[in-house]
Amino acid sequence: MTGGWAITAFAVAIIAAIMLHELGHLLTARWSGMKADRYFLGFGPTLWSTHRGETEYGVKAFPLGGFVRICGMSPLDERDPSILDEVFPVGAAATEDRWEKLHAELRRRGTPKGTAKHIVRRTRATVESDVALEARDVLREVVITEVKDAGRSGGLRHRLLEGDRGRFFHDRPPWQRAIVLVSGSVTHFLLAFVVLFGAYAFLPQWTGGFDAVVAEVIEGSPADEAGLQVGDRVLQVGDLRSDDYDELRDAIRDRPGASTTIVVGRDGEEVDLEMVPEVNEDPDTGEAFGTVGFVPELRQERFGPIEAFERALVGEPEPAAAHPGGFIPMFTGSIEAFFTVFSPEGLGDIFAQATGQEERDAEGAVSLVGAASIAGQVSDGVQGLMMFIALFAAVNVFIGIFNLVPLPPLDGGHLAVLGVERAVNAVRSLRGKPADYTVDPRVFAAIAIPVIAGLLVLMVLLLWLDITDPIRF
Numbered sequence: 001m002t003g004g005w006a007i008t009a010f011a012v013a014i015i016a017a018i019m020l021h022e023l024g025h026l027l028t029a030r031w032s033g034m035k036a037d038r039y040f041l042g043f044g045p046t047l048w049s050t051h052r053g054e055t056e057y058g059v060k061a062f063p064l065g066g067f068v069r070i071c072g073m074s075p076l077d078e079r080d081p082s083i084l085d086e087v088f089p090v091g092a093a094a095t096e097d098r099w100e101k102l103h104a105e106l107r108r109r110g111t112p113k114g115t116a117k118h119i120v121r122r123t124r125a126t127v128e129s130d131v132a133l134e135a136r137d138v139l140r141e142v143v144i145t146e147v148k149d150a151g152r153s154g155g156l157r158h159r160l161l162e163g164d165r166g167r168f169f170h171d172r173p174p175w176q177r178a179i180v181l182v183s184g185s186v187t188h189f190l191l192a193f194v195v196l197f198g199a200y201a202f203l204p205q206w207t208g209g210f211d212a213v214v215a216e217v218i219e220g221s222p223a224d225e226a227g228l229q230v231g232d233r234v235l236q237v238g239d240l241r242s243d244d245y246d247e248l249r250d251a252i253r254d255r256p257g258a259s260t261t262i263v264v265g266r267d268g269e270e271v272d273l274e275m276v277p278e279v280n281e282d283p284d285t286g287e288a289f290g291t292v293g294f295v296p297e298l299r300q301e302r303f304g305p306i307e308a309f310e311r312a313l314v315g316e317p318e319p320a321a322a323h324p325g326g327f328i329p330m331f332t333g334s335i336e337a338f339f340t341v342f343s344p345e346g347l348g349d350i351f352a353q354a355t356g357q358e359e360r361d362a363e364g365a366v367s368l369v370g371a372a373s374i375a376g377q378v379s380d381g382v383q384g385l386m387m388f389i390a391l392f393a394a395v396n397v398f399i400g401i402f403n404l405v406p407l408p409p410l411d412g413g414h415l416a417v418l419g420v421e422r423a424v425n426a427v428r429s430l431r432g433k434p435a436d437y438t439v440d441p442r443v444f445a446a447i448a449i450p451v452i453a454g455l456l457v458l459m460v461l462l463l464w465l466d467i468t469d470p471i472r473f
Contacts, residue, residue: 003376006388010375014368015041015063017191017396021403022068024187025180026055029070032176033153035167038069053110054159070180072168073414075441079164083109083143086163088136094127102139109159111147119146170438174422181411181418188400192393193312193327199389200308204300212245213297214264221293226275228264228294235270236263245296252277256290325390327397334398338405341365347458353469354461360469367459370466371395377472408448417444 019041029036035054040046042060049058071077080086087102088094099120106116123142127135140161147157153166169177212234217224235241237251238260252260256279264271277290303311315326340346341364350365352358366374371391378387406416417439425435 006384007372007376010372010388010392011368013392014372014395015065017188017392017399019066020191021184021187021399022066024183025070026068028180028183029068030154032172032180033167034169034172034176034180035071035154035164036068037071038067040068041066043067051108051110054108055110070169071164072170077168079168080109080159081163083160083163084136084139088134088139090136092135094124094135098135099124106160110156111160115146119143122146174418177418178415181415182404184411185400185403188396188403189327189331192330192396192400195389196312196325196327196393197308199386200303200311201305203386204302205386206298206300209299210245210296211299212243212248214294215297216295218293218295221291222275222278223273223292223294226262226273226292228262228273228275228292229266232264232266232271234262235265236261249296252292253289256280256288258290260290260292262292325394327393330394330397331401334394334401337365337398338401350458350461350465354465360465360471362471365462366471367462367466368395369463370471373466373470407451408444409452413444413448413451 022039026036026039037054038056038058040049040056040058040060042063043065044061047059047061049056051057071079083102083105086105087098092098102123103116103120106119107113111119119139119142123135123139126138126142127133143157143160147160149155149157152158153162158165158167166172169180172180214223214228214230214232214234217228217230234245234248237248238255240247240251241263242248252262255277257276259274259276262273262275264273275292277292280289280291281287282289311326313326313328315329341350346365349358349361353360353364375388375391378384378391403410404412404415406412408414408417421438424437428437429435
Protein backbone atom coordinates (compact mmCIF):
# COMPACT_ATOMS: atom_id res chain seq x y z
CA MET A 1 0.00 0.00 0.00
CA THR A 2 1.08 3.54 -0.66
CA GLY A 3 1.23 5.95 2.24
CA GLY A 4 -2.02 7.73 1.37
CA TRP A 5 -3.98 4.53 0.91
CA ALA A 6 -2.52 3.09 4.11
CA ILE A 7 -3.58 6.16 6.13
CA THR A 8 -7.10 5.95 4.67
CA ALA A 9 -7.30 2.20 5.29
CA PHE A 10 -6.10 2.65 8.87
CA ALA A 11 -8.67 5.36 9.58
CA VAL A 12 -11.49 3.25 8.12
CA ALA A 13 -10.29 0.20 10.07
CA ILE A 14 -10.27 2.13 13.36
CA ILE A 15 -13.79 3.46 12.73
CA ALA A 16 -14.91 -0.10 11.92
CA ALA A 17 -13.29 -1.32 15.15
CA ILE A 18 -15.16 1.32 17.15
CA MET A 19 -18.43 0.29 15.49
CA LEU A 20 -17.68 -3.33 16.39
CA HIS A 21 -17.10 -2.13 19.96
CA GLU A 22 -20.58 -0.61 19.96
CA LEU A 23 -21.99 -3.72 18.28
CA GLY A 24 -20.64 -5.73 21.19
CA HIS A 25 -22.67 -3.55 23.56
CA LEU A 26 -25.74 -3.82 21.32
CA LEU A 27 -25.70 -7.61 21.00
CA THR A 28 -25.07 -8.28 24.69
CA ALA A 29 -27.73 -5.74 25.66
CA ARG A 30 -30.24 -7.53 23.45
CA TRP A 31 -29.17 -10.90 24.80
CA SER A 32 -29.83 -9.72 28.36
CA GLY A 33 -33.22 -8.22 27.47
CA MET A 34 -32.19 -4.56 27.67
CA LYS A 35 -33.65 -2.02 25.30
CA ALA A 36 -31.14 -0.56 22.84
CA ASP A 37 -33.00 1.78 20.56
CA ARG A 38 -30.21 3.48 18.56
CA TYR A 39 -27.05 2.31 16.80
CA PHE A 40 -25.31 4.98 14.76
CA LEU A 41 -22.11 5.58 12.87
CA GLY A 42 -20.81 9.07 13.55
CA PHE A 43 -22.11 12.09 15.43
CA GLY A 44 -24.05 15.25 14.61
CA PRO A 45 -27.03 15.58 12.25
CA THR A 46 -28.54 12.34 10.95
CA LEU A 47 -27.92 11.73 7.24
CA TRP A 48 -29.79 8.43 6.97
CA SER A 49 -31.51 5.96 9.25
CA THR A 50 -33.79 2.95 9.20
CA HIS A 51 -35.58 0.84 11.80
CA ARG A 52 -34.98 -2.87 12.23
CA GLY A 53 -37.06 -4.20 15.07
CA GLU A 54 -37.08 -1.66 17.88
CA THR A 55 -33.61 -0.31 17.02
CA GLU A 56 -32.88 2.62 14.72
CA TYR A 57 -29.71 2.20 12.65
CA GLY A 58 -28.18 5.16 10.89
CA VAL A 59 -25.32 7.35 9.75
CA LYS A 60 -24.59 10.83 11.05
CA ALA A 61 -22.69 13.67 9.45
CA PHE A 62 -19.34 13.30 11.19
CA PRO A 63 -17.98 9.71 10.99
CA LEU A 64 -15.72 10.08 14.03
CA GLY A 65 -16.76 6.89 15.75
CA GLY A 66 -20.21 5.71 16.71
CA PHE A 67 -22.57 4.93 19.56
CA VAL A 68 -25.34 2.65 20.81
CA ARG A 69 -27.96 3.96 23.20
CA ILE A 70 -29.02 1.54 25.92
CA CYS A 71 -32.11 2.87 27.63
CA GLY A 72 -31.82 3.57 31.32
CA MET A 73 -28.17 4.60 31.30
CA SER A 74 -29.34 8.21 31.27
CA PRO A 75 -31.64 9.47 34.04
CA LEU A 76 -33.58 11.38 31.36
CA ASP A 77 -34.73 8.23 29.53
CA GLU A 78 -38.48 7.63 29.69
CA ARG A 79 -40.06 4.19 29.70
CA ASP A 80 -42.57 3.06 27.10
CA PRO A 81 -45.76 1.84 28.76
CA SER A 82 -47.74 -1.16 27.58
CA ILE A 83 -49.15 -0.65 24.10
CA LEU A 84 -52.56 -1.07 25.70
CA ASP A 85 -52.03 2.00 27.90
CA GLU A 86 -50.32 3.90 25.12
CA VAL A 87 -53.08 3.47 22.53
CA PHE A 88 -56.19 2.47 24.46
CA PRO A 89 -56.06 3.84 28.01
CA VAL A 90 -59.02 2.82 30.16
CA GLY A 91 -62.21 4.40 28.84
CA ALA A 92 -60.69 5.54 25.51
CA ALA A 93 -62.90 5.25 22.42
CA ALA A 94 -61.69 3.25 19.43
CA THR A 95 -61.46 6.15 16.95
CA GLU A 96 -59.81 6.19 13.53
CA ASP A 97 -56.88 8.12 14.96
CA ARG A 98 -56.32 5.41 17.57
CA TRP A 99 -56.25 2.64 14.96
CA GLU A 100 -53.61 4.58 13.05
CA LYS A 101 -51.67 5.16 16.26
CA LEU A 102 -51.90 1.43 17.07
CA HIS A 103 -50.29 0.51 13.76
CA ALA A 104 -47.55 3.12 14.25
CA GLU A 105 -46.81 1.90 17.78
CA LEU A 106 -46.71 -1.73 16.70
CA ARG A 107 -44.14 -0.88 14.03
CA ARG A 108 -42.10 1.37 16.34
CA ARG A 109 -41.77 -1.47 18.83
CA GLY A 110 -40.42 -3.82 16.20
CA THR A 111 -43.51 -5.67 15.03
CA PRO A 112 -43.08 -6.99 11.46
CA LYS A 113 -45.13 -5.06 8.91
CA GLY A 114 -47.47 -7.91 8.02
CA THR A 115 -48.02 -8.88 11.65
CA ALA A 116 -48.77 -5.29 12.62
CA LYS A 117 -51.41 -4.96 9.90
CA HIS A 118 -52.95 -8.29 10.90
CA ILE A 119 -53.15 -7.32 14.59
CA VAL A 120 -54.81 -3.99 13.76
CA ARG A 121 -57.23 -5.57 11.30
CA ARG A 122 -58.25 -8.41 13.63
CA THR A 123 -58.59 -6.18 16.71
CA ARG A 124 -60.64 -3.61 14.82
CA ALA A 125 -62.95 -6.19 13.27
CA THR A 126 -63.64 -7.78 16.68
CA VAL A 127 -64.31 -4.44 18.39
CA GLU A 128 -66.57 -3.17 15.60
CA SER A 129 -68.55 -6.43 15.60
CA ASP A 130 -69.32 -6.10 19.31
CA VAL A 131 -69.35 -2.55 20.66
CA ALA A 132 -69.61 -3.84 24.23
CA LEU A 133 -66.02 -5.09 24.10
CA GLU A 134 -63.16 -2.93 25.37
CA ALA A 135 -60.56 -2.34 22.64
CA ARG A 136 -57.66 -2.78 25.08
CA ASP A 137 -58.96 -6.18 26.22
CA VAL A 138 -59.40 -7.37 22.66
CA LEU A 139 -55.98 -6.09 21.71
CA ARG A 140 -54.40 -8.02 24.60
CA GLU A 141 -56.00 -11.28 23.47
CA VAL A 142 -55.02 -10.69 19.82
CA VAL A 143 -51.39 -10.01 20.75
CA ILE A 144 -51.25 -13.14 22.92
CA THR A 145 -52.57 -15.31 20.10
CA GLU A 146 -50.63 -13.67 17.25
CA VAL A 147 -47.23 -13.06 18.88
CA LYS A 148 -45.22 -15.98 20.22
CA ASP A 149 -43.89 -15.65 23.77
CA ALA A 150 -40.08 -15.54 23.52
CA GLY A 151 -39.77 -16.16 27.25
CA ARG A 152 -37.59 -13.11 27.86
CA SER A 153 -38.05 -9.43 28.55
CA GLY A 154 -36.68 -8.40 25.16
CA GLY A 155 -39.23 -10.46 23.21
CA LEU A 156 -41.86 -8.82 21.03
CA ARG A 157 -44.78 -9.92 23.19
CA HIS A 158 -43.15 -8.40 26.28
CA ARG A 159 -42.42 -5.16 24.41
CA LEU A 160 -46.08 -4.89 23.41
CA LEU A 161 -47.85 -5.96 26.59
CA GLU A 162 -45.32 -4.90 29.24
CA GLY A 163 -43.57 -1.98 27.59
CA ASP A 164 -40.15 -1.26 29.07
CA ARG A 165 -40.85 -2.94 32.40
CA GLY A 166 -37.64 -4.69 33.45
CA ARG A 167 -35.79 -3.60 30.31
CA PHE A 168 -33.83 -0.54 31.41
CA PHE A 169 -30.14 -0.93 32.13
CA HIS A 170 -30.49 -0.79 35.92
CA ASP A 171 -33.39 -3.24 35.87
CA ARG A 172 -31.14 -6.11 34.86
CA PRO A 173 -29.02 -8.20 37.26
CA PRO A 174 -25.54 -6.80 38.01
CA TRP A 175 -23.77 -9.66 36.23
CA GLN A 176 -25.67 -8.94 33.02
CA ARG A 177 -24.86 -5.24 33.25
CA ALA A 178 -21.19 -6.11 33.76
CA ILE A 179 -21.19 -8.30 30.64
CA VAL A 180 -22.71 -5.49 28.58
CA LEU A 181 -20.15 -3.01 29.88
CA VAL A 182 -17.06 -5.15 29.24
CA SER A 183 -18.28 -6.41 25.85
CA GLY A 184 -16.91 -3.36 24.04
CA SER A 185 -13.36 -3.89 25.28
CA VAL A 186 -13.63 -7.65 24.73
CA THR A 187 -14.55 -6.90 21.12
CA HIS A 188 -11.33 -4.89 20.70
CA PHE A 189 -9.28 -7.71 22.23
CA LEU A 190 -10.90 -10.34 20.01
CA LEU A 191 -10.39 -8.17 16.94
CA ALA A 192 -6.71 -7.70 17.76
CA PHE A 193 -6.20 -11.45 18.19
CA VAL A 194 -8.12 -12.30 15.00
CA VAL A 195 -6.10 -9.94 12.80
CA LEU A 196 -2.85 -11.21 14.33
CA PHE A 197 -3.90 -14.81 13.71
CA GLY A 198 -4.84 -13.93 10.14
CA ALA A 199 -1.46 -12.28 9.61
CA TYR A 200 0.44 -15.30 10.88
CA ALA A 201 -1.79 -17.82 9.09
CA PHE A 202 -2.08 -16.21 5.66
CA LEU A 203 0.91 -13.91 5.12
CA PRO A 204 4.48 -15.13 4.59
CA GLN A 205 6.69 -14.37 7.59
CA TRP A 206 10.28 -13.20 7.47
CA THR A 207 12.52 -15.66 9.29
CA GLY A 208 15.16 -13.01 9.94
CA GLY A 209 17.43 -14.22 7.12
CA PHE A 210 17.95 -13.42 3.45
CA ASP A 211 18.11 -15.38 0.20
CA ALA A 212 20.81 -14.67 -2.39
CA VAL A 213 18.14 -13.51 -4.85
CA VAL A 214 18.13 -9.89 -5.99
CA ALA A 215 14.97 -8.05 -4.89
CA GLU A 216 16.11 -4.54 -5.84
CA VAL A 217 19.04 -2.95 -7.68
CA ILE A 218 20.05 0.50 -6.51
CA GLU A 219 20.21 2.93 -9.40
CA GLY A 220 23.74 4.11 -10.28
CA SER A 221 25.43 1.47 -8.10
CA PRO A 222 28.19 -0.87 -9.31
CA ALA A 223 25.59 -3.65 -9.53
CA ASP A 224 23.37 -1.46 -11.71
CA GLU A 225 26.23 -0.49 -14.02
CA ALA A 226 27.31 -4.13 -14.32
CA GLY A 227 23.83 -5.21 -15.44
CA LEU A 228 22.58 -7.05 -12.32
CA GLN A 229 18.80 -7.62 -12.58
CA VAL A 230 15.96 -8.20 -10.18
CA GLY A 231 15.41 -11.94 -9.88
CA ASP A 232 19.06 -12.88 -10.43
CA ARG A 233 20.42 -15.40 -7.92
CA VAL A 234 23.98 -14.70 -6.73
CA LEU A 235 25.96 -17.94 -7.00
CA GLN A 236 29.57 -16.91 -6.61
CA VAL A 237 31.69 -13.95 -5.51
CA GLY A 238 35.30 -14.19 -6.72
CA ASP A 239 36.44 -17.72 -5.82
CA LEU A 240 33.68 -18.27 -3.23
CA ARG A 241 30.69 -20.29 -4.42
CA SER A 242 27.91 -20.69 -1.86
CA ASP A 243 24.15 -20.90 -1.31
CA ASP A 244 24.49 -18.86 1.89
CA TYR A 245 23.73 -15.17 1.33
CA ASP A 246 25.65 -14.12 4.44
CA GLU A 247 28.85 -15.76 3.15
CA LEU A 248 28.45 -14.12 -0.27
CA ARG A 249 27.77 -10.73 1.33
CA ASP A 250 30.88 -11.05 3.51
CA ALA A 251 32.95 -11.88 0.42
CA ILE A 252 31.79 -8.63 -1.22
CA ARG A 253 32.46 -6.68 1.97
CA ASP A 254 36.03 -8.04 2.01
CA ARG A 255 36.78 -6.61 -1.46
CA PRO A 256 36.32 -2.81 -1.24
CA GLY A 257 37.59 -1.14 -4.40
CA ALA A 258 38.80 -4.42 -5.93
CA SER A 259 37.49 -5.62 -9.31
CA THR A 260 35.36 -8.70 -8.61
CA THR A 261 33.60 -11.29 -10.74
CA ILE A 262 30.12 -12.09 -9.48
CA VAL A 263 28.39 -15.10 -11.03
CA VAL A 264 24.58 -15.03 -11.09
CA GLY A 265 21.92 -17.46 -12.22
CA ARG A 266 19.54 -16.00 -14.79
CA ASP A 267 16.92 -17.89 -16.84
CA GLY A 268 18.64 -21.21 -16.21
CA GLU A 269 22.08 -19.95 -17.23
CA GLU A 270 25.09 -18.58 -15.36
CA VAL A 271 26.17 -15.02 -16.15
CA ASP A 272 29.50 -13.44 -15.15
CA LEU A 273 29.33 -9.79 -14.08
CA GLU A 274 32.35 -7.63 -13.39
CA MET A 275 31.99 -4.92 -10.77
CA VAL A 276 34.07 -2.94 -8.31
CA PRO A 277 32.56 -2.79 -4.81
CA GLU A 278 32.23 0.76 -3.50
CA VAL A 279 34.44 1.63 -0.53
CA ASN A 280 32.54 2.38 2.69
CA GLU A 281 33.76 2.95 6.23
CA ASP A 282 32.35 1.38 9.37
CA PRO A 283 31.52 4.36 11.66
CA ASP A 284 32.31 2.33 14.79
CA THR A 285 35.60 0.68 13.83
CA GLY A 286 36.78 2.83 10.91
CA GLU A 287 37.30 -0.36 8.90
CA ALA A 288 36.70 -0.19 5.13
CA PHE A 289 34.19 -2.56 3.53
CA GLY A 290 32.68 -2.99 0.07
CA THR A 291 29.12 -2.82 -1.29
CA VAL A 292 27.80 -3.29 -4.81
CA GLY A 293 24.27 -1.92 -4.38
CA PHE A 294 21.55 -4.55 -4.38
CA VAL A 295 18.91 -5.63 -1.87
CA PRO A 296 18.36 -9.37 -1.30
CA GLU A 297 15.01 -11.08 -0.93
CA LEU A 298 13.75 -11.82 2.56
CA ARG A 299 13.67 -15.48 3.51
CA GLN A 300 10.03 -16.23 4.37
CA GLU A 301 7.87 -19.08 5.62
CA ARG A 302 4.17 -19.75 6.27
CA PHE A 303 2.79 -21.02 9.56
CA GLY A 304 0.15 -23.69 10.04
CA PRO A 305 -3.01 -22.88 12.03
CA ILE A 306 -1.72 -24.24 15.35
CA GLU A 307 1.57 -22.35 15.14
CA ALA A 308 -0.24 -19.23 13.87
CA PHE A 309 -2.60 -19.42 16.88
CA GLU A 310 0.32 -19.75 19.28
CA ARG A 311 2.24 -16.85 17.77
CA ALA A 312 -0.86 -14.65 17.61
CA LEU A 313 -1.36 -15.30 21.31
CA VAL A 314 2.16 -15.17 22.79
CA GLY A 315 4.28 -13.77 19.94
CA GLU A 316 7.70 -14.96 18.81
CA PRO A 317 9.83 -17.28 20.94
CA GLU A 318 12.32 -14.42 20.96
CA PRO A 319 11.73 -10.74 20.19
CA ALA A 320 11.79 -10.17 16.44
CA ALA A 321 11.15 -6.79 14.86
CA ALA A 322 10.10 -8.48 11.62
CA HIS A 323 7.00 -10.02 13.19
CA PRO A 324 3.85 -8.35 14.53
CA GLY A 325 4.12 -9.95 17.95
CA GLY A 326 1.37 -11.56 20.00
CA PHE A 327 -1.70 -10.49 21.92
CA ILE A 328 -0.32 -11.14 25.39
CA PRO A 329 2.87 -9.07 24.88
CA MET A 330 0.74 -6.30 23.38
CA PHE A 331 -1.64 -6.44 26.34
CA THR A 332 1.08 -6.19 28.98
CA GLY A 333 2.93 -3.57 26.93
CA SER A 334 -0.22 -1.47 26.60
CA ILE A 335 -0.76 -1.53 30.37
CA GLU A 336 2.82 -0.36 30.90
CA ALA A 337 2.37 2.33 28.23
CA PHE A 338 -0.85 3.51 29.86
CA PHE A 339 0.78 4.03 33.25
CA THR A 340 3.76 5.71 31.58
CA VAL A 341 1.67 8.14 29.52
CA PHE A 342 -0.78 9.02 32.30
CA SER A 343 1.79 9.36 35.04
CA PRO A 344 2.58 12.93 36.16
CA GLU A 345 5.96 12.64 34.42
CA GLY A 346 4.40 11.32 31.22
CA LEU A 347 1.76 14.05 31.07
CA GLY A 348 4.44 16.64 31.81
CA ASP A 349 6.57 15.33 28.94
CA ILE A 350 3.65 15.62 26.52
CA PHE A 351 3.01 19.21 27.59
CA ALA A 352 6.72 20.07 27.32
CA GLN A 353 6.93 18.55 23.84
CA ALA A 354 3.77 20.33 22.67
CA THR A 355 5.11 23.68 23.88
CA GLY A 356 8.54 23.11 22.33
CA GLN A 357 10.44 22.78 25.61
CA GLU A 358 11.49 19.21 24.73
CA GLU A 359 12.09 17.29 21.52
CA ARG A 360 9.41 14.87 20.35
CA ASP A 361 9.81 11.40 21.84
CA ALA A 362 9.71 8.89 18.96
CA GLU A 363 8.51 6.22 21.39
CA GLY A 364 5.98 8.42 23.15
CA ALA A 365 2.21 8.75 22.89
CA VAL A 366 0.44 9.56 19.63
CA SER A 367 -3.12 10.40 18.68
CA LEU A 368 -5.08 8.28 16.23
CA VAL A 369 -3.97 10.75 13.56
CA GLY A 370 -0.36 10.05 14.50
CA ALA A 371 -1.00 6.29 14.45
CA ALA A 372 -2.49 6.62 10.96
CA SER A 373 0.58 8.59 9.86
CA ILE A 374 2.86 5.83 11.17
CA ALA A 375 0.73 3.25 9.32
CA GLY A 376 1.30 5.20 6.12
CA GLN A 377 5.06 5.13 6.65
CA VAL A 378 5.49 1.42 7.42
CA SER A 379 2.93 -0.20 5.13
CA ASP A 380 4.95 -0.84 1.97
CA GLY A 381 5.36 -4.47 0.84
CA VAL A 382 4.49 -7.71 2.64
CA GLN A 383 6.49 -6.82 5.74
CA GLY A 384 4.95 -3.36 5.68
CA LEU A 385 1.53 -4.99 5.70
CA MET A 386 2.61 -7.00 8.73
CA MET A 387 3.63 -3.81 10.51
CA PHE A 388 0.31 -2.21 9.53
CA ILE A 389 -1.58 -5.15 11.05
CA ALA A 390 0.58 -5.06 14.17
CA LEU A 391 -0.10 -1.34 14.64
CA PHE A 392 -3.84 -1.84 14.14
CA ALA A 393 -3.86 -4.70 16.67
CA ALA A 394 -1.83 -2.72 19.21
CA VAL A 395 -4.16 0.30 18.93
CA ASN A 396 -7.18 -1.96 19.51
CA VAL A 397 -5.57 -3.54 22.57
CA PHE A 398 -4.79 -0.10 24.00
CA ILE A 399 -8.33 1.19 23.33
CA GLY A 400 -9.76 -1.91 25.01
CA ILE A 401 -7.61 -1.38 28.11
CA PHE A 402 -8.19 2.36 28.22
CA ASN A 403 -11.95 1.87 28.02
CA LEU A 404 -11.83 -0.21 31.22
CA VAL A 405 -10.22 2.55 33.29
CA PRO A 406 -12.56 3.03 36.28
CA LEU A 407 -13.42 6.65 35.54
CA PRO A 408 -16.65 8.08 34.11
CA PRO A 409 -17.70 8.30 31.32
CA LEU A 410 -15.70 5.24 30.22
CA ASP A 411 -17.22 1.77 30.47
CA GLY A 412 -14.80 1.14 33.33
CA GLY A 413 -16.42 4.05 35.16
CA HIS A 414 -19.83 2.39 34.86
CA LEU A 415 -18.28 -0.86 36.08
CA ALA A 416 -16.84 1.00 39.06
CA VAL A 417 -20.29 2.42 39.87
CA LEU A 418 -21.73 -1.09 39.62
CA GLY A 419 -19.06 -2.34 42.02
CA VAL A 420 -19.74 0.45 44.51
CA GLU A 421 -23.48 -0.22 44.42
CA ARG A 422 -22.95 -3.96 44.92
CA ALA A 423 -20.59 -3.40 47.84
CA VAL A 424 -22.86 -0.89 49.59
CA ASN A 425 -25.93 -3.04 49.08
CA ALA A 426 -24.11 -6.08 50.44
CA VAL A 427 -23.39 -4.14 53.63
CA ARG A 428 -26.98 -2.88 53.78
CA SER A 429 -28.27 -6.45 53.46
CA LEU A 430 -26.07 -7.59 56.32
CA ARG A 431 -27.50 -4.78 58.45
CA GLY A 432 -31.05 -5.74 57.56
CA LYS A 433 -31.68 -2.71 55.36
CA PRO A 434 -33.15 -2.72 51.82
CA ALA A 435 -30.50 -3.35 49.16
CA ASP A 436 -31.70 -0.47 47.02
CA TYR A 437 -28.72 1.89 47.04
CA THR A 438 -27.78 3.47 43.71
CA VAL A 439 -25.11 6.03 42.91
CA ASP A 440 -26.59 9.46 42.31
CA PRO A 441 -26.25 10.28 38.56
CA ARG A 442 -25.18 13.79 39.55
CA VAL A 443 -22.10 12.33 41.25
CA PHE A 444 -21.30 10.35 38.10
CA ALA A 445 -21.66 13.50 35.97
CA ALA A 446 -19.58 15.56 38.39
CA ILE A 447 -16.66 13.15 37.91
CA ALA A 448 -17.24 12.64 34.18
CA ILE A 449 -17.08 16.31 33.23
CA PRO A 450 -13.50 16.99 34.42
CA VAL A 451 -12.37 13.60 33.05
CA ILE A 452 -13.77 14.47 29.63
CA ALA A 453 -12.17 17.91 29.80
CA GLY A 454 -8.79 16.42 30.70
CA LEU A 455 -8.98 13.86 27.90
CA LEU A 456 -9.91 16.56 25.39
CA VAL A 457 -6.89 18.64 26.41
CA LEU A 458 -4.63 15.60 26.05
CA MET A 459 -6.11 14.76 22.65
CA VAL A 460 -5.58 18.32 21.42
CA LEU A 461 -1.95 18.32 22.62
CA LEU A 462 -1.21 14.99 20.92
CA LEU A 463 -3.00 16.07 17.74
CA TRP A 464 -0.96 19.29 17.71
CA LEU A 465 2.24 17.28 18.09
CA ASP A 466 1.27 14.84 15.35
CA ILE A 467 0.56 17.71 12.95
CA THR A 468 3.47 20.01 13.75
CA ASP A 469 6.13 17.46 14.71
CA PRO A 470 5.08 14.01 13.44
CA ILE A 471 7.05 10.90 14.31
CA ARG A 472 9.15 9.74 11.34
CA PHE A 473 10.36 6.26 10.54
